[in-house]
Amino acid sequence: MSDALPSPLLTLRGIGKSFLGVRVLGEVDLDVLAGEVHAVVGENGAGKSTLMKIVSGGYAPDEGTITLDGVPRRFGAPRDAQRAGIGIVHQEFNLLPERSVAENVFLGHEPVRRGLVDRKAMLDRTADLLASIGESALPPGAPVGRLGVAQQQIVEIVKALALDARLLIMDEPTAALADNEVERLYALVRRLQQRQIGVLYVSHRLQEVFDLSGRITVLKDGRLVTTLNTADTDPDRLVRHMVGRDLSHYYPERAGPDEPRPVRLTVRNGGNRRLRDVDLRLRAGEVLGVGGLQGSGRSALARALFGAAPFTTGDVTLDGEPVRLRSPRAAMRAGIAYLTEDRKGEGIVAGGSVLDNALLAGRALRPAWRGRAARTARVRDLLTAVDVRAAAEDQEIRFLSGGNQQKVVLARWLALEPGILLFDEPTRGIDVGAKSAIHDLVRRLARDGAVVLMISSDLPELLGMSDRIIVMRDGRIAGELPAGATEEDVLTLALGTVPAAA
Amino acid sequence: MRIAERRLLATRPHRPGTGGLVPILVLLAVLLVLLTVRQPDFLAPSSLMSFLGRSAPIIVLAAGQYFVIVAGEFDLSVGSLVTAQVVVAARLIDSEPSRTWPVVVLLLASGAAVGLVNGLVTTRLRVSSFITTLGMYLILVGAVYLWSDGAPKGGLSEEFRRFGRRAFEDVVLVGRLPFAVLVLLAVAVLAVLLNRSDFGRTLVAAGGNPRTAELSGVRVHHVKTMAFVLSGLAAAVAAILIGGYSGVSFQAGAGLEFGAITAVVLGGVALGGGRGSVVGAMLGALTLETLFTLMNFYGVPGALRTAVQGAIILLAVAVSARRSVRR
Numbered sequence: 001m002s003d004a005l006p007s008p009l010l011t012l013r014g015i016g017k018s019f020l021g022v023r024v025l026g027e028v029d030l031d032v033l034a035g036e037v038h039a040v041v042g043e044n045g046a047g048k049s050t051l052m053k054i055v056s057g058g059y060a061p062d063e064g065t066i067t068l069d070g071v072p073r074r075f076g077a078p079r080d081a082q083r084a085g086i087g088i089v090h091q092e093f094n095l096l097p098e099r100s101v102a103e104n105v106f107l108g109h110e111p112v113r114r115g116l117v118d119r120k121a122m123l124d125r126t127a128d129l130l131a132s133i134g135e136s137a138l139p140p141g142a143p144v145g146r147l148g149v150a151q152q153q154i155v156e157i158v159k160a161l162a163l164d165a166r167l168l169i170m171d172e173p174t175a176a177l178a179d180n181e182v183e184r185l186y187a188l189v190r191r192l193q194q195r196q197i198g199v200l201y202v203s204h205r206l207q208e209v210f211d212l213s214g215r216i217t218v219l220k221d222g223r224l225v226t227t228l229n230t231a232d233t234d235p236d237r238l239v240r241h242m243v244g245r246d247l248s249h250y251y252p253e254r255a256g257p258d259e260p261r262p263v264r265l266t267v268r269n270g271g272n273r274r275l276r277d278v279d280l281r282l283r284a285g286e287v288l289g290v291g292g293l294q295g296s297g298r299s300a301l302a303r304a305l306f307g308a309a310p311f312t313t314g315d316v317t318l319d320g321e322p323v324r325l326r327s328p329r330a331a332m333r334a335g336i337a338y339l340t341e342d343r344k345g346e347g348i349v350a351g352g353s354v355l356d357n358a359l360l361a362g363r364a365l366r367p368a369w370r371g372r373a374a375r376t377a378r379v380r381d382l383l384t385a386v387d388v389r390a391a392a393e394d395q396e397i398r399f400l401s402g403g404n405q406q407k408v409v410l411a412r413w414l415a416l417e418p419g420i421l422l423f424d425e426p427t428r429g430i431d432v433g434a435k436s437a438i439h440d441l442v443r444r445l446a447r448d449g450a451v452v453l454m455i456s457s458d459l460p461e462l463l464g465m466s467d468r469i470i471v472m473r474d475g476r477i478a479g480e481l482p483a484g485a486t487e488e489d490v491l492t493l494a495l496g497t498v499p500a501a502a
Numbered sequence: 503m504r505i506a507e508r509r510l511l512a513t514r515p516h517r518p519g520t521g522g523l524v525p526i527l528v529l530l531a532v533l534l535v536l537l538t539v540r541q542p543d544f545l546a547p548s549s550l551m552s553f554l555g556r557s558a559p560i561i562v563l564a565a566g567q568y569f570v571i572v573a574g575e576f577d578l579s580v581g582s583l584v585t586a587q588v589v590v591a592a593r594l595i596d597s598e599p600s601r602t603w604p605v606v607v608l609l610l611a612s613g614a615a616v617g618l619v620n621g622l623v624t625t626r627l628r629v630s631s632f633i634t635t636l637g638m639y640l641i642l643v644g645a646v647y648l649w650s651d652g653a654p655k656g657g658l659s660e661e662f663r664r665f666g667r668r669a670f671e672d673v674v675l676v677g678r679l680p681f682a683v684l685v686l687l688a689v690a691v692l693a694v695l696l697n698r699s700d701f702g703r704t705l706v707a708a709g710g711n712p713r714t715a716e717l718s719g720v721r722v723h724h725v726k727t728m729a730f731v732l733s734g735l736a737a738a739v740a741a742i743l744i745g746g747y748s749g750v751s752f753q754a755g756a757g758l759e760f761g762a763i764t765a766v767v768l769g770g771v772a773l774g775g776g777r778g779s780v781v782g783a784m785l786g787a788l789t790l791e792t793l794f795t796l797m798n799f800y801g802v803p804g805a806l807r808t809a810v811q812g813a814i815i816l817l818a819v820a821v822s823a824r825r826s827v828r829r
Contacts, residue, residue: 308717332719346717349710351776360707364719367700412718 009034009069009198010055010086010167016063017050019399022391025050025222028064032167032198037189039201039209039230042219042242046431048202051219052169055200056088057081068167087160088169091176093152097145101155102126104144105162129158133191150181157188168192169200174208175429178294186212204429206235218242242432251464252443254483261285262319264451265305265420270314274300275475278314282420282451287442289466290455291490297475298455299341302422305453306338307331332365334420337413341424341455343402347409350398354390357397358383358411365416375415382411387437403434410441420451427461439465459487522770522778526785529768533792540799548677555669555680556747557791559584559740561784562686563758564765565693566736568783569702569729571766574709574775575624575631577730579638580737580762583616584755586646587741589654592750596656605662609738616642617734621727631730639759646752654750666746682743689739690784696732697780705729709775757808764811765790767818790814 008031017025025047032038040048053059055066057075066073068084075081078088095104102122103110111121126140135154138147144155153173160168170189174182189212192199203209209216210230218225218241225241261284270278275297282288292298303309305316307325316323318334325331328338340346348357358379368375383393386407390400397405406426413421423442427435442465446452456462462469469481471493479493537544544550563580570577587609594608595601620638624631669680696702708715708722716722737755744754769786771778794807 306717328717329719329721338717340717345711346713349707349714349776351710351772352707356703356707359703360715360720361718363700364704364715364721367704369699372700 007070008032008067009036010200011067012051012055012064013067014064015051015054015061015066017054017059017061023222025054025061026063028219028222028224030217030224030227032200033214034166034196034198035193036215037193037199037201037213039203039213039216040219041203041206041209041216041238042225042431046219046242047222048219049171050222052088052171052200052202055081055167056086056169082160082163082165085164085166086169087157087163087165087167089153089156089160089171089173091172093156095144095152095155098143100141100143101138101147101158102140104155105129105140105159107159109163125162126158129161130154132195133158133161133188135188148181149176150178150184153177153185154188157192165197167198167200169202171202172204172429173201174203174205182208204431206238209238210235239432251461252440254443254467261449264319266317267305267311268315268317270304270311270316272300272304272309272312274309275304275311277476278304278311279477280470282453284419284449284451285446286467287446287452287454287465289462289469290453290472291457291459291462291469292472292478292494294457296472296494298472299424300475301472302338302424302453302455305331305420306336306422308338329365332361332416332418335416335418336420336422337361337416337418338422339406339409339413339424339426341428343405343409343429348397348405351396353394354383354388354397354400354408355379355393357408358415361412362415379411379415382414383408386411386414386441401431401434403430403437406430406438407434410438418450421445421453423452423454425455425457427456427458435461459490462490463487523782523785526769526782526789530785530789530792533789533796537792537796537799540796547675551669551676551678551680551683553791553795554686554788555682557788558680558682558686559743559747560758560761560765560791561787562689562736562740562743563762564769564783564787565689565780566733567759567762567766568693568769568771568778568780569696569705569732570631571763571771571773571783572709572775572778572780573705573726573729574712575726575729576635576763577617577620577733578632578635578759578763579616579620579642580733580740581755581758581760582639582642582646583613583734583737584741584744584758585752586642586755587613587738588745588750588754589646589650589752591662591741591745592654592658593650593656595659595662597659599659599661602659602661606742609741610735613734613736613738613741614731615734616737617731618727620734621730624730625723625726654752656750658745658750662742663746663749666743666748668746682747685739685743689736693780693784701725701728702780706776710777760808760811760815761790762787764815764818767815767822770818770822772822773819 010032012028012030015025015028016023028051040051042048050059054061057078057080060076068086073084096107105126106122110117111125112118113121123140127136130136130138130140138151138154144152147155157168173185177185189199201209201213213230215227216230216233216238217227218238220242263281264284265282267278267280278301290298290301300309304311305325307327307330310326316325323334325334325336344350349360359376362375362379380393388404388407388411390404397408426438442452442454454465463485467483469485469490471478471481471490473494481489567577567580591605591609594605616638620635623629623634665681665685669678671678673679704715704720705725708720708725712722741755748754765787766783767773768789769778769782769784771783793810797806
């Protein structure tokens with residue numbers, strides 16, 4: 001099956017979509033060839049997710065046509081798209097943890113013999129499908145809940161293949177994977193390619209886009225900017241297309257080495273179920289970066305300081321006085337704010353308005369009837385100051401892009417005028433523009449005398465923003481690095497070994 | 503979703519939570535038109551006022567139920583709480599006028615206490631509120647039977663009954679103004695203010711996403727418990743009105759919990775919490791009562807009420823689920 005000149009598998013022409021009168025997508029053209037990996041990039045809010053939902057049948061487009069294999073299609077529901085041969089692997093998986101791999105793969109279209117589910121056929125066919133993509137090590141009978149994230153992702157992909165998907169949409173497929181798992185995903189994508197499956201690959205990580213894709217389509221503000229051959233471009237040029245400016249002065253200037261500012265918060269011998277022997281001094285005006293692998297205790301540290309999962313041993317002092325940070329409220333009263341890593345699950349109230357979300361902490365901590373109007377006015381100013389882009393302040397926050405949601409959460413905390421801010425992956429899943437806005441803000445807060453603790457998996461960000469870096473490993477502080485450390489320094493501490501020479 | 507030239511967020515004139523009232527208002531208007539076609543004098547001030555008076559208990563209950571549902575919980579105990587309160591009031595007052603006010607206070611306090619227990623069991627013992635309040639429902643039914651030996655005793659004083667059955671006569675514009683309508687008005691104003699207060703907004707947030715709320719400093723257990731207390735208080739007010747209007751019986755509050763839940767759902771409040779307004783919930787109750795009146799006028803058997811309620815719950819939930827997926 002190798003054609004000399006492949007005709008497009010999928011053709012989109014003039015796709016447009018509006019929500020509540022706000023146009024989020026317009027005049028988007030895009031082709032995917034059989035066996036091609038076609039990357040789609042753009043800032044959050046650029047319209048990538050909306051476009052993917054349109055292709056996979058989640059939304060019906062207001063304008064434009066979808067052609068699959070030369071046949072015009074209209075998808076009323078995801079099921080229609082599945083039947084037509086379009087599969088999607090979401091960032092968050094849709095799997096039943098209690099069921100086996102095979103049962104998940106054939107969910108809803110189980111092979112039937114004499115009116116009963118033919119388990120043997122189901123297991124065999126799943127094994128065949130797994131073998132066809134070189135993953136025969138995965139047992140078809142294993143319950144999905146026992147598998148790791150990378151393996152669950154494979155189950156999702158096989159699920160799509162079981163429906164004869166010829167086009168696979170992968171939405172941020174590496175977001176949940178560890179570094180060594182990414183290599184395996186690469187191999188898997190290449191095998192899909194060999195099987196003449198077209199892949200629409202959505203990712204924020206430019207590295208992957210350049211490693212995998214043949215062509216790249218850039219979206220900005222719901223419009224098509226350009227489609228490029230990957231071989232003819234480079235990351236700098238791509239970023240310019242995405243944001244319309246260079247990456248160079250990406251990280252704001254540090255405060256500069258003037259006289260040391262006072263220590264505001266100290267932890268001595270702090271520990272709980274997930275942390276041990278934590279000794280920490282946080283100075284005013286300082287951005288303390290926290291590095292480490294997922295699960296190394298980075299978030300546990302922030303949660304302990306915020307009282308969400310308090311220290312059970314050790315002493316904490318604030319401005320020299322002992323404090324007990326035993327609940328978020330206690331921490332908030334002490335002037336501590338915490339921006340969570342899981343924005344959707346712990347950061348926003350998805351069905352609430354932008355304004356209600358921004359007012360939440362103030363309302364909870366200092367309920368008042370008089371003075372409400374002044375407080376609301378202040379929060380409105382903050383929303384403007386952090387440059388939230390939304391149709392209106394009573395728009396439900398779930399309709400905003402990730403970057404704008406994060407800015408609303410930030411405004412919520414700034415309203416309390418906190419002296420100590422704990423940021424947990426503040427720019428994860430956020431577009432480049434919002435990212436640099438948040439970096440500027442973090443820097444400005446520090447310059448104005450706040451203590452900032454910033455957890456980040458993004459090493460350039462960690463190195464670019466921090467005045468000092470601590471690296472966590474197994475619930476302990478594995479080591480401390482000064483500004484100017486390298487990525488290798490951080491990784492060495494995080495892994496606890498000297499990485500093999502690359 | 504980015505509008506480059508507009509930096510300031512548009513502030514709209516209407517208040518938070520009142521955006522979704524259009525469907526229920528349209529439905530209510532349609533039903534009222536149908537009613538007027540059949541019964542032209544229904545919209546006359548005096549008959550409208552007495553209709554409002556009759557509907558007051560269910561509207562009050564819907565307001566109470568709203569706070570519980572928007573916090574992501576259920577209160578199934580209100581119907582039997584109303585029954586218990588009416589029966590208890592009759593036995594305690596025993597037709598003695600001087601005991602009226604103490605008993606009114608006692609009813610309010612015991613309503614709040616039942617709500618407090620519901621709330622504490624749900625939040626502290628982590629029993630699902632569906633089960634908690636179902637248990638409370640059964641406990642109250644059993645307790646009131648036991649306490650009254652199977653038949654209501656005593657009687658309500660005329661002073662007690664006036665809240666539910668008396669009216670100011672010869673009022674300008676409306677003619678006859680039932681006390682129940684004034685009670686309703688007071689409850690409605692309180693409910694709206696409460697819903698707009700910081701307590702109300704944090705309650706809605708706790709229903710929408712308890713994790714986020716907790717990490718933003720909301721005492722989720724505390725506000726949810728308060729919601730149950732409000733529902734218990736609403737039941738006490740409803741019991742006072744119902745006792746006055748229809749007298750003492752073991753059937754006084756039968757089925758009211760489902761009426762209230764139906765009303766709340768009909769008013770566009772999402773089961774599971776986080777979305778909807780108290781005005782919508784109260785309008786939902788009014789709409790439900792209008793529908794029953796309409797059915798009455800058209801000679802539909804009263805036995806169909808429950809079936810209609812069930813159908814409305816299913817339909818309203820289906821519609822709201824569809825709406826939230828669609829957008």
